[in-house]
Amino acid sequence: MRKDIIIKLENVWKTYLMGEDNYVHALRGVNLEVRKGEFLAIMGPSGSGKSTMVNSVGCLDVPTKGKIYLESHDISKLHESDLAQIRGRMIGFIFQQFNLINTLTALENVMLPMIFQGMIPEERDERARELLEHVGLGDRMHHRPSELSGGQQQRVAIARAIANDPEVILADEPTGNLDSKTGNVVIDYLRKLHKEGKTIIMVTHDSNVAKAAERREYLKDGIIVKSL
């Protein structure tokens, strides 16, 4: 495996069994390489397997068949406890529905990944504050998600995604629930992270949004059909 490749998928299949003898193939032999520091957009129609692919890269799910390499380690056959470990340290997720925890404040949401990694309280408190300042929410730290706009919530999610300083950011339709103006703000932050050297994989429907990326891959029926 080439040294500058951080993520590599080799003939990755994901098959769901829906009732008796009804197999749904979400991925049908995906091959993909992502360079370190690359900004990649994954496009394709709904149900084409984009989320499934991103989730398997992010160690949330294991493929039915094939291999996934993360920094040259094969993660396709690891157990949940190891996956959780890698996920917590190397991956930052950003979701379409923001997925913040409603009972916690913005600050606490950002601290959570650091709590799970056992970071000491003073450090993580300071870092969480810095990160929220960084995404322009220094004055909203003690607000709960329900007291924030969609764009603000997504910025909290960005801060949370980079809390443990991961190598890879996985953004699954990060602008899907936002209007184009607030969506652009979010994309600008992703660009900024890209400039700082993070590897970013972003799923999107929107070709305008996809322009922010260096490369675009098109997925259809669980397989990559086109690359730009």
Add this chain to the structure above:
Amino acid sequence: MIKDYFILTFRSLRKRKIRSWLTMIGIFIGIASIVALIGLGEGLRETINSQFGFLGTDILAITASGGLGPPGSGVVDSLTDKELNELKRVKGIEGAAGRIMESVKIVFNKKISFSYAISLPDGDDRKILEHVMTMEAQKGRLLEDGDKNVVFLGSMFFDKDNTFGKIISPGSKVEILGKEFRVIGIMEKKGNPMLDSVVFMNEDDLRNLVDRPKDEYDIIGVRFSESADINKIKQNIEKRLRKIRDVKEGEENFAVETPASMLEQVNSIILGIQIFVYIIAGISILVGGIGIMNTMYTAVVERTKEIGIMKSIGARNSTVFTLFFIESGLLGTVGGIIGTIIGFLAATGLALIGRLILKSELITAYFPMGLIIGAILFSFILGSFFGTLPAIQASKLNPVDALRHTK
């Protein structure tokens, strides 16, 4: 880290305030009734311990009737002077004093009442008895060697609501079995109805009054060194008395009561009452526990998405388990703390009412520290126990499936 988990858990409990409280009701009731009961039982035991009948706790009582039946009530073979002297020589015994006890008719203010008269020995034995019974005079003075035709009375006689319709105080003259006695003092209130209505007399006075021969006793109190093995002494005494009285083992016409054996009887009565209520409390705790389990299962379903989110940002299965486990433990603990407070208040209130109605100091509530800590610890364990299965279920959720969960 655990501290953070507690904070996280606390947040989610607070969000579901009403359901959390409802869940805890079962635990409240169970723990409250257990705490109240043990508190009252312990109170009773404590009073009995501290006001041990006509004895003290480092004293053995030998009666000729057997059992706890009041001596002097038609006793078959009274204890004798000879037996008393033999007992003094039994190994481990420091001293022994004989006493007699009679049911007497008392007349005062033209009204009649019946009570027990008990003799007090002369000399050192008197001092020892006064000490072990913590006898003190609230009015007048205690009896002394050489006092004649005087009595020392239990506190009930000094009560304005006594059966004579008039307070008896030091200096009053009372008629006992037709003979006039002067009251020399009133004992401090003991809270024990039998002790508070007793008539103390010097031994010679009582013997003359009821015409009992010089060498007869109804009860012999034996004092032993603190280091001695009480059961061993009891066996020695029994062996010696069987020999003197020429009776076989199992056919004794006497009884040796140790404080322990008396306490056992009291305890077994308390226990009998308690078992019944424990069963009810146990059922309510079980229901409470199942309530916690149900709430936790609901919480797992409701928070499936949240579990997915936490896993996506690095929470491990063990982390998720711990969070839910703490949550159910906390439900149990808070329920237990509140239950303990309710139980404490209920028992204290009941004891107060009981004292007012029955006019007996025997009814008190007593809460040893161990009971309080034990009750709270128990409810924590209970909550955790019933939360274990839901917590395992939460921890095993597949992250992607959990994230796809709507809401």
